[in-house]
Amino acid sequence: MDCGPDGKAFRRLNAIHLLLVGGSFELVLRNSRVKERTLRLWISRFNSMGIDGLTYRPHTGRPRKMQPAQVVSDILTVVDDPSLAQQSHWTLTKLCGWLREEKSIELSYRTLVRYLHEHNYARRIPRKMPEPPDREAWEIQRETFAGELLDLLDDRKADVFFGDEAGFEGDPRPRAKWVKRGTRPTQGYFGGHVRQNVVGAVNPQSGQLVSLIVPHCDTQVFQAFLDTMAAEVPRKKGRRVVLVLDNASWHRAKGLEWHHIEPVYLPPYSPDFNPIERLWQHLKGHYLAGYLTKSGKELGDKIYDSIRALLDQPDLLRSVCRTHSD
Structure with missing residues (x-):
């Protein structure tokens, strides 16, 4: 007892x-x-x-109302594309009502949340992205590139890196934090324009990261990064080194010396194909959130220490980048 x-x-x-x-x-x-x-x-x-x-053991509970395959066919398809249900945006309350009225499926709000979590869905605020001038042609281009990228990632003789630049400010935007109910959290700011940039490339399969902290981004700075990457990722017999990039002007400059690195360019308006974007978000959210400074040197030192901490955790780098790229 x-x-x-x-x-x-x-x-x-x-x-x-x-x-x-x-x-x-x-x-x-x-x-x-x-x-x-x-x-x-x-x-x-x-x-x-x-x-x-006599020891109580939890029971399996009531049977599921929907099997995983039905969740995919009846719920996830309209979550991914609300236009299939003549909608432009979903709230879960609205989705519960639509399932009840249109599909005769009675689900509670909590059950619907659990089903979405089971399939790795989460609530996120979309980032703004320019609308392509010809959406149909753009979608075809993205679909073609996705197939080529998968073939490239499956090539065992290719080391595929994804490159991009990111800006870090001395006055970062406030991030969500846990506080006691009824309080109003605040975050100070200086109102200055202290900023540092990082140019980097990550291999989601090995967790290798190559990066430089730079004052700005242009062709000369990107050439310095290519020189650094060529030294840190040397040519190996029978292997290729591929760098996937967006279409920034300095990535396509004619005078660049690529050494043994093969450039591959993303379709326009396709940052979701680049897993290093996820890495930048992780860096800002876990290492620099709430960090305020008036000094560009202090900001650079903080970024340096944060990247060094990431370099010591290749498993974390793989997890952050591959969750996005998969």
């Missing part, structure tokens, strides 16, 4: 204890506040299995 895992186990063990010390069946029944059938079941379990028969 002293070691009972929960209150239910204690009640059952207490009932058996009272019987063992001489209590009458009627007295134990009144004390346990259960039906006679339940008490007899406890006694039967104790007689056949001992104390283990």
